[in-house]
Amino acid sequence: MNPEIKNCQNCKKDFTIEVDDFSFYAKIKVPPPTFCSDCRTQRRMMFRNERVLYKRNNNATGQEDEQIISIHRPDTPVIVYDDRTWWGDSWDAMDYGLAYDFNRNFFEQFKDLYRKTPLINLSVTNNLNCTYCNVSEGDKACHMLSGSERNEDTMYGNRVVYNKQSSDLYICFENELCYELVQCTKCYKTLYSINSQECSDSYFLLNCKNCVDCIGCVNLRNKSRCIFNEQYSKIEYEKLKNEFKFNTVSGIKKFNDLYKNFCSSQFFKYANNIKSEGSTGDNLLLVAKSINIFDMQECENIKNCTWGMKIKDSLDSGPGIGMSEMLYEVFDMLQNNSVLFSVVVYNSHDIHYSINCHGSSHLFGCYGLRSKNYCILNRQYSKEEYEEILPKIIEHMKTMQYVDNKGRIFKYGEFFPYDISPFAYNETIAQEYFPLTEVEARVNGFDWYERDERNYQITININSIPESISEISDDFVNEIVQCEGIGSAVSQCTKAFRITQQEIELYRKLNIPIPTFCLNCRHYNRLQKRNPMRLWHRSCMCDKTNHEHSGNCTNEFETSYSPDRPETIYCEKCYQQEVV
Numbered sequence: 001m002n003p004e005i006k007n008c009q010n011c012k013k014d015f016t017i018e019v020d021d022f023s024f025y026a027k028i029k030v031p032p033p034t035f036c037s038d039c040r041t042q043r044r045m046m047f048r049n050e051r052v053l054y055k056r057n058n059n060a061t062g063q064e065d066e067q068i069i070s071i072h073r074p075d076t077p078v079i080v081y082d083d084r085t086w087w088g089d090s091w092d093a094m095d096y097g098l099a100y101d102f103n104r105n106f107f108e109q110f111k112d113l114y115r116k117t118p119l120i121n122l123s124v125t126n127n128l129n130c131t132y133c134n135v136s137e138g139d140k141a142c143h144m145l146s147g148s149e150r151n152e153d154t155m156y157g158n159r160v161v162y163n164k165q166s167s168d169l170y171i172c173f174e175n176e177l178c179y180e181l182v183q184c185t186k187c188y189k190t191l192y193s194i195n196s197q198e199c200s201d202s203y204f205l206l207n208c209k210n211c212v213d214c215i216g217c218v219n220l221r222n223k224s225r226c227i228f229n230e231q232y233s234k235i236e237y238e239k240l241k242n243e244f245k246f247n248t249v250s251g252i253k254k255f256n257d258l259y260k261n262f263c264s265s266q267f268f269k270y271a272n273n274i275k276s277e278g279s280t281g282d283n284l285l286l287v288a289k290s291i292n293i294f295d296m297q298e299c300e301n302i303k304n305c306t307w308g309m310k311i312k313d314s315l316d317s318g319p320g321i322g323m324s325e326m327l328y329e330v331f332d333m334l335q336n337n338s339v340l341f342s343v344v345v346y347n348s349h350d351i352h353y354s355i356n357c358h359g360s361s362h363l364f365g366c367y368g369l370r371s372k373n374y375c376i377l378n379r380q381y382s383k384e385e386y387e388e389i390l391p392k393i394i395e396h397m398k399t400m401q402y403v404d405n406k407g408r409i410f411k412y413g414e415f416f417p418y419d420i421s422p423f424a425y426n427e428t429i430a431q432e433y434f435p436l437t438e439v440e441a442r443v444n445g446f447d448w449y450e451r452d453e454r455n456y457q458i459t460i461n462i463n464s465i466p467e468s469i470s471e472i473s474d475d476f477v478n479e480i481v482q483c484e485g486i487g488s489a490v491s492q493c494t495k496a497f498r499i500t501q502q503e504i505e506l507y508r509k510l511n512i513p514i515p516t517f518c519l520n521c522r523h524y525n526r527l528q529k530r531n532p533m534r535l536w537h538r539s540c541m542c543d544k545t546n547h548e549h550s551g552n553c554t555n556e557f558e559t560s561y562s563p564d565r566p567e568t569i570y571c572e573k574c575y576q577q578e579v580v
């Protein structure tokens with residue numbers, strides 16, 4: 001068998017299905033996809049709302065005055081229970097089961113089930129004293145976290161694990177007393193930094209490791225008291241640090257401009273991969289024989305996957321996948337085997353086209369089941385009945401196909417159609433990683449939700465934001481601050497924001513000013529600091545005469561730095577010769 005070039009149903013671009021891909025599809029008994037990898041990822045992300053929260057009635061009680069926080073907006077035609085009721089024994093998802101109708105398309109039947117079975121308001125487990133958190137587990141005293149686990153006294157973070165007393169984090173692990181970090185691990189009192197590990201008491205670091213008391217540095221290892229990669233004495237360092245005035249809004253902005261200029265003159269490693277032989281992607285740790293993957297750890301033989309760990313023999317999966325194998329077109333998975341075209345499945349085996357099912361096996365087209373086996377559309381079958389009817393349903397899905405409002409065809413072997421998602425495009429993480437304008441989304445046939453105009457009575461405008469935290473009293477929690485983002489549609493700017501008491505206390509500990517952007521703008525600004533989840537084939541740009549190569553280095557690689565970007569990109573060998 002040879003590779004085949006297909007044309008994507010959605011973006012109309014050509015994509016290649018490799019020989020190994022065909023082998024995997026044959027192994028799991030599904031036909032090859034008709035959407036390209038990027039469009040498959042985008043479609044999955046359209047089913048995941050992490051950060052857009054609403055107040056709505058709790059349908060578990062039927063009392064109009066009892067409101068809950070939910071990822072489902074009030075006008076969405078779904079039933080929503082609070083998480084305690086949803087996980088309780090007062091209701092049974094099997095009561096909503098449907099007999100399969102061979103006169104109707106499968107996806108239409110699943111949509112009926114999905115719309116009438118109670119949905120959970122938030123995905124939270126074992127949190128204590130947390131507010132506005134979602135997709136979070138074991139957090140304590142946290143606020144506005146998503147994709148989080150076992151953080152404490154931490155605010156405004158996404159994809160964060162084991163952090164303490166920190167705020168404004170993205171893909172961060174085991175940091176303490178930190179602020180505005182992107183892809184950082186085990187740092188202490190480190191601020192405004194990217195892709196740095198085991199650093200402390202530092203500001204504005206990029207690609208640094210084990211640095212103490214450093215400011216504005218790039219590619220440093222095991223250094224202390226450096227500014228813009230230059231060594232200083234303790235007295236000189238403290239003098240310059242004070243002159244930068246990191247305790248003020250103007251000082252932070254002025255230094256950030258200097259830092260951007262310094263970074264533009266530095267070289268960068270083609271990818272942030274560690275001990276990941278035979279693999280392509282970015283932000284990889286202990287990965288083997290894997291292709292086009294991002295933010296993955298301890299994985300083997302996977303392709304087109306994002307944000308996960310300990311995954312084997314899987315394709316087109318993520319975000320949020322762990323300790324599983326034989327996954328295809330899924331996200332939010334934990335301890336599973338052989339799960340296809342599904343969302344939020346834990347501790348399960350042989351699950352197809354199902355959402356929010358746990359501790360189960362042999363499910364097809366189910367929602368909300370726990371400890372169940374041999375079910376289709378939430379209806380119980382015997383093992384023999386299940387094995388007899390399932391091949392007929394799969395064949396039926398191939399012949400009676402679902403066609404959406406843009407003429408895109410969905411049959412067995414494709415993830416759920418876009419319009420089965422209960423979320424509008426701009427409510428989901430698809431807007432974060434594949435940003436669209438409202439016009440672009442609607443042209444693509446995607447739903448878009450426009451919030452009601454919020455007429456905030458701003459009490460502090462952009463030009464009046466206090467310079468330092470010393471100018472702020474506890475009463476500042478009552479102020480409404482104008483956002484510097486000025487209503488950006490892409491970042492979904494809230495135009496104004498409040499500062500909580502928890503924030504004030506952290507800013508005082510770190511002696512930094514309050515932010516000038518709302519939480520959404522800050523989140524989107526952090527997202528812009530990471531490279532896209534896409535690879536380009538490039539050559540090393542090193543021309544150092546003291547390296548082993550003569551003239552320009554000839555090493556080639558796959559990198560998330562596009563050819564039109566200005567950075568100087570080195571291969572692994574050239575990079576290590578310069579930084580170690």
